[in-house]
Amino acid sequence: MLNELKDKITKAARVAGREGRPVVLLAVTKGQSADTVKALVEDGHRHFGENRVQEAAAKYGPLREAYTDLRLHLIGPLQTNKVRDALALFDVIETVDRPELVDALCKAEPRERQQFYVQVNTGEEPQKAGVSPAGLAELLAYCERAGLPISGLMCIPPAGQPPAPHFAFLVELGKRHGLSTFSMGMSDDFEVAVIQGSTEVRLGRALFGPAGLPE
Numbered sequence: 001m002l003n004e005l006k007d008k009i010t011k012a013a014r015v016a017g018r019e020g021r022p023v024v025l026l027a028v029t030k031g032q033s034a035d036t037v038k039a040l041v042e043d044g045h046r047h048f049g050e051n052r053v054q055e056a057a058a059k060y061g062p063l064r065e066a067y068t069d070l071r072l073h074l075i076g077p078l079q080t081n082k083v084r085d086a087l088a089l090f091d092v093i094e095t096v097d098r099p100e101l102v103d104a105l106c107k108a109e110p111r112e113r114q115q116f117y118v119q120v121n122t123g124e125e126p127q128k129a130g131v132s133p134a135g136l137a138e139l140l141a142y143c144e145r146a147g148l149p150i151s152g153l154m155c156i157p158p159a160g161q162p163p164a165p166h167f168a169f170l171v172e173l174g175k176r177h178g179l180s181t182f183s184m185g186m187s188d189d190f191e192v193a194v195i196q197g198s199t200e201v202r203l204g205r206a207l208f209g210p211a212g213l214p215e
C-alpha cells in the first residue's frame, strides 16, 4: 500500500510539473498498534505523524532509540503542560498556533534539529485549532521575536468543502512570509494537495484502512 500511495504522489507531482523536491509521506499512526508501526519502520519507512503526545510516547519511545533517523511529527493540538514531553519525543511540531504555546516551547529549549510549523485555520472554523489567516503575520512576528524558528505551514480544510482553494491559500500565505514547506493533504485529498504544492501529506486511512478513523 505504501508503494501504491507513493506512486500516486509521484504522479500528482508530475501532473503539476513539480519533480524537484520529493513530497514526504507521513504515516499517521493514531489508533494503530506499536507492532504496526514497528513493521513499517523495519520496512524502511521513516516519517510518522501522531496526534497525541501520550499515545505517541508509548509507541515510539522504544523505537526511537534503535532508529535514530526516525522523524516523528506532532499533528494534533498541543497543550502547554505537555510541551516538555512533546519536545522530548517529536522532531517536528506542526501545530504551533498561539503565543502561549510559543512561549512554552521556547522556555523548554528545543533541540537544534527540531522544526516547527504554524497551523492555519484556513476555513476559520470556530471549533478547529490553528491561527486565523488574518492573525498569521502577527503570530509569525511573535515567533521571530521569541526565537522560535518556523519552517512551514499546516492546514486541515473544512470537511465538506472542496479542499483545493484551501491548499492554494495556504501556499499563498506561506509565500508571503518566505515559507516553502506545506503540510497539507490527507487520505481523501492528498493528490489535490500535491498538485497545489504540498510538500508533506499526512495519510492514515489510505494506508491502514478505515480502522484509523479520523478524530
Ligand SMILES: *Cc1c(COP(=O)(O)O)cnc(C)c1O
Pocket: 028, 030, 051, 075, 076, 156, 186, 187, 188, 202, 203, 204, 205, 206, 212, 213, 214, 215
Ligand atoms: C488523522 C489525521 C490525519 C490522517 O487522516 P486520514 O484521513 O486518515 O488520512 C491527517 N492529519 C491530521 C491532523 C489528522 O488528525
